[in-house]
Amino acid sequence: MPELPEVETIRRHLAPRLEGRRLEALAVHDPRWCLPLTPDALAGACGGRRVERLDRRGKYLVMAFEDDVFLLMHLRMTGTLLFEPAVDEPYRRVTFGLDDAHELAFCDPRRFGTGELALGPEALTAFFAARLGIEPLGGALTGPVLRALATGRRGPIKAFLLDQRHVAGVGNIYADEALHRAGVHPLRPAGSLRPGQYAALAEAVAAALQAGLDAGGATIDDFRHPDGVSGAFQHEFLVHRRRGEACGTCGTTIVKFVAGGRGTYACERCQPRPRVR
């Protein structure tokens, strides 16, 4: 599933190609993409409008049109946005026709991706306020902030990090990588870390996401850049998907287990397992 670095990589590729262009045609081929709106209603709201910006919030891409019309896209499991896709590109769910004759397609084999509409800045703010917590790049995520969010929570810290209402944009890859960098076991109760560990984790989340961004995201499953190129961060994973391999820090074998309902990877020497009370 694309996480913050993958979505931000897409945004950076597409923003210069979309900003200032007029959306001449919006064809939703799969009506499930924009439920409960109909394809006609969505095309009516966005069609003919100029794209002012392509923004990102958490794992959402936000196409900001003139007159404060916002199209909020989520790639979910396998969604990708391709610029100038092949005519026979499979799994095409939406086609955006631009006024410079270029085309953008939302392709999505498993069809979990979505497109939603917000009309006006208040609707946009309310949409994200209900769904997303802190944006982890840019300095807002600090040890004290993380500690305040986690206080009293007994669920595993991994599940806490995956909950978008706490920290926006972190998914399975970057949660594993950040917890390893911070030396925190994924099964530690979220509220049980020492102050220094919250600080280390806040820093590690930002560092893992930044490393992913610098590598153009990670390509596992179906993630591709809008020009079809793959990301490279999967070659730099410290623990994720490395079961049975040696930890780069201490040489201990990396293990896999379930935390927060997800396949999770850790070095249990660098990240000591909590004792069962």
Ligand SMILES: [Zn+2]
């Ligand atoms: Zn280790």
